Amino acid sequence: MTEFSSLERQAAEFADELTDTVKAVSPNCSPFVAKAIQDGSRFTVSQTPSEGIPLNVDEKPLLSMTAGYWCTVDRAKRFLAVERSDIAVYPGAKARGEPLFRYEYLREARDVPAAHIQVHGHRDALSHVLSRSGTSTNRGKRRATVDDIPRMSELHLPVGGHRFRPCLEDILEMLLDEFGIDGAAESRATLQSGRKRWRMTQTASAVRDDPDSAVSVLKELGYHIELADGEEAPPTNESRLTAR
Numbered sequence: 001m002t003e004f005s006s007l008e009r010q011a012a013e014f015a016d017e018l019t020d021t022v023k024a025v026s027p028n029c030s031p032f033v034a035k036a037i038q039d040g041s042r043f044t045v046s047q048t049p050s051e052g053i054p055l056n057v058d059e060k061p062l063l064s065m066t067a068g069y070w071c072t073v074d075r076a077k078r079f080l081a082v083e084r085s086d087i088a089v090y091p092g093a094k095a096r097g098e099p100l101f102r103y104e105y106l107r108e109a110r111d112v113p114a115a116h117i118q119v120h121g122h123r124d125a126l127s128h129v130l131s132r133s134g135t136s137t138n139r140g141k142r143r144a145t146v147d148d149i150p151r152m153s154e155l156h157l158p159v160g161g162h163r164f165r166p167c168l169e170d171i172l173e174m175l176l177d178e179f180g181i182d183g184a185a186e187s188r189a190t191l192q193s194g195r196k197r198w199r200m201t202q203t204a205s206a207v208r209d210d211p212d213s214a215v216s217v218l219k220e221l222g223y224h225i226e227l228a229d230g231e232e233a234p235p236t237n238e239s240r241l242t243a244r
Contacts, residue, residue, distance in 0.1 A: 007073055008036065010080035011043040017194065018045065018067070018168065022053050024190035025172050025183060029053045032067075042083070045069040052095030055175060056182045061093035063100075063179060067168055076208070083107045087171055098153075105165055111138045113158035113244035115165030120153040158244050163206045167198040209237040 011034035018032040033048040046068040047053070053065040067087045074081035088095070088102035101119045106112070135141040139154075159165055169191040176184040176191075207214040211234050215225050227233060 006078075007043065007071075007080055008034070008040070011036075011045060011071055014069070014071070014080060015045045017197065018069075021169055021172065021190060021194045022067075024187040025176065025181065026053045026055060027183075034071075041072065043071045043080070045071060052090070054093060055179070057180055059182060062091075062181070063175065064090045064093060064095040065171075065175075066090075066095045074205075081107070087168060089171075089175065103159070103166060103171060104156075105162075107162070109244070112156040114162050115159045116156035117159055118153045118156060120151070161243055162240055163202050163209065167195060169195040169198065208234070209240040212236060 015032040015034040022029050022032075030047045030049050030051055032045055034043050034045045036043055047066075050066070050068075053067070054061050055063040055065060065087065068085065069082055070084040071080050072083045073079070082105060084107060085105040086102060087104075088099040090096065090099045098120045101117060103115075103117055105115045107114065135144050173188070173191050173195075175181055176187065218225055
């Protein structure tokens with residue numbers, strides 16, 4: 001199997017899993033579809049058509065959500081990896097204008113946390129504090145040198161980094177709990193299954209980042225682990241362990 005066909009299959013499976021997840025909460029929403037871009041080296045995974053995910057209360061739309069993923073091959077050249085994701089929640093039936101808040105992930109983030117929440121609201125006190133930002137960081141310096149009133153959405157609140165960031169199921173279940181979205185009881189088993197699958201994948205990725213810690217814990221649990229003859233111990237991925 002070629003690298004492209006393997007990635008294409010993984011992207012299609014990821015799209016199907018996302019579709020199963022959102023349809024448990026919003027049965028009539030559009031499915032997720034994987035599309036190859038850049039000669040098949042990357043994939044987008046998003047709804048087609050991209051009308052958003054309606055979330056109802058008493059069968060009437062209260063909120064809508066959009067979710068999009070941009071994927072590529074991981075550093076081992078074997079598995080599909082999320083390069084960027086953007087999940088946004090909007091008031092009302094249409095996903096348009098400014099969202100209430102959004103969860104964003106950037107695999108190659110520079111001066112913001114890789115995984116973060118941005119709250120799109122406006123509060124005078126916070127705007128005042130942001131307007132008095134110091135200049136010891138790039139983002140603080142930019143704020144201090146512009147005349148516009150800062151917005152809450154300019155804050156990037158970290159939420160677990162590359163490996164421990166929230167998944168789509170976490171956000172959907174939060175909305176079920178906080179807003180009483182229709183179908184909450186029937187949806188939870190599907191959301192829990194998707195969360196388990198996500199965390200198993202992330203656990204495997206975390207082990208590849210820090211194999212020494214994984215081996216140490218498994219030995220404490222009674223496993224006997226040795227490297228195969230002629231193999232060298234894989235290095236620790238320091239950049240992933242230290243990234244925000």
